[in-house]
Amino acid sequence: MATTRTIKLRVNGADYEGTAEVRKTLVDFLREDLGLTGTNVGCEHGVCGACTILMNGETVRSCIMLAAQADGAELMTVEGLAKPSGELHPIQEAFREKHGLQCGFCTPGFLMTTYELLSKHPDADEEEIKEWLSGHLCRCTGYQDILESVKLAASRLRNS
Amino acid sequence: MKPARFEYYDPRNLQEALEILHAHPDDGKILAGGQSLMPLLNMRLARPKIIVDINRIEGLNYVKATGTGVAIGANARQRALQTERLIGERLVVLREAGSFIAHPQICSRGTICGSLAHADPAAELPALAVALDAELVATGPNAARAIPAGGFFQSYFTTALQPDEILTEARFPAPPEDMAWSILEVSRRHGDFALVGIVAGLAVERERPVINRARLVYFGVGATPMRVNAAEALLIGQAPGEDAFDAAAQVAGQEIDPSNDIHATAEYRRAVAATLTRRALRAAMEKLKAN
Secondary structure (H helix, E strand, O other): OOOEEEEEEEEEOOOEEEEEOOOOOOHHHHHHOOOOOOOOOOOOOOOOOOEEEEEEOEEEEHHHHEEEHHHEEEOOOOOOOOOOOOOOOOHHHHHHHHOOOOOOOOOOHHHHHHHHHHHHHOOOOOHEEEEEEEEOOOOOOOOOOHHHHHHHHHHHHHHH | OOOOOEEEEEOOOOHHHHHHHOOOOOOOEEEOOOOOHHHHHHHHOOOOOEEOOOOOOOOOOOOEEEOOEEEEEEEOOOOOHHHHHHHHOOOOHHHHHHHHOOHHHHOOOOEEEHHHHHHHOOHHHHHHHHHHOOEEEEEOOOOEEEEEEEHHHHEEEOOOOOOOEEEEEEOOOOOOOOEEEEEEOOOOOOOOOOOOOEEEEEEEEOOOOOOOHHHHHHHOOOOOEEOHHHHHHHHOOOOOOHHHHHHHHHHHHHHHHOOOOOOHHHHHHHHHHHHHHEEEEEEEHHHHHHH
């Protein structure tokens, strides 16, 4: 039985291929093998949400998936938000303006959840936003500014 | 905080998965949504030698109609509770439960059958399976058998599944039309595991205001989901109202078997269970009136 796997997948629209031990988690594969270090590793047991990415359009915890399970998948990470020119995504702009981050460790996860939420529920009300954000921990902001950031992003995306 | 070494199999069909499990009766572990297993692997609280990933098996990701009920395949995600039309039509209480179960980022991977097979006593789905008389289909290398949910959950994280069986389908019959259901829980954070939770069902006679059927199943209060027959019996034949609900609540608070842990004392859990009983019965009654 092979203890490594060749993994082919798309991340932020680009094709990648790598070989990883079968026990390697997806977040470690993204960071160590693909060099995509925007996604952070926090608790490593699915609680804190820092490692949240999109897989086939849905947010998942990349610390509690194996890299091998993402073979053939389409992923989006925080690196996929801004334009190649460096112009920030409206969600990122909103987080900057409303101080939706301080140390920034949790931010990649919050951004990806906000991305899925506003893609699917552009009219999400405050309760819905809280429900989605409740899957993330932030130790700096007290959450209120994150909530305000998401609301601002939602209104801008609706009007764009 | 990285998993120990294991051999990894991700077969494309069920028979292959069953054969691998059968060949490794003591060392195999099934990986479905992974939202409970992967944390255990990362923390090395579990160190199985063989991982059988069932995610790539064709034909197990479904929610389909069976008679008047619903059958849920092994790879159906917890998000299906919110998104599948059939569940909204036939098992409203499962949809309501969906709002208590984990966070969207977990429900995208976590499976309904996986939660049942994991059998965390604080989880919602096992209690729902018991309350709604679900049957759980265990498929082994040679045969499949349907296990009533009431006999499926044996202790903490322990079920009637054999090491070479896979929980391939959960069958929920449609609840009787005259019954109304309510699920409630108290947890530290919305989406976290419950400190105490309840699934309550209630039916009242058509001609007069007398309760003729009741279901009270608690979670987070013992080794398995706990149906409290003594409290149900107190409701039968009574007028639906605060007096009857109070009496049932008090007995339920005594009959459950909660433990002290870092999250709450046993005494607190008993008090919460009693309060939730009153609230859930009131909520079920309101639904009966609305119908």
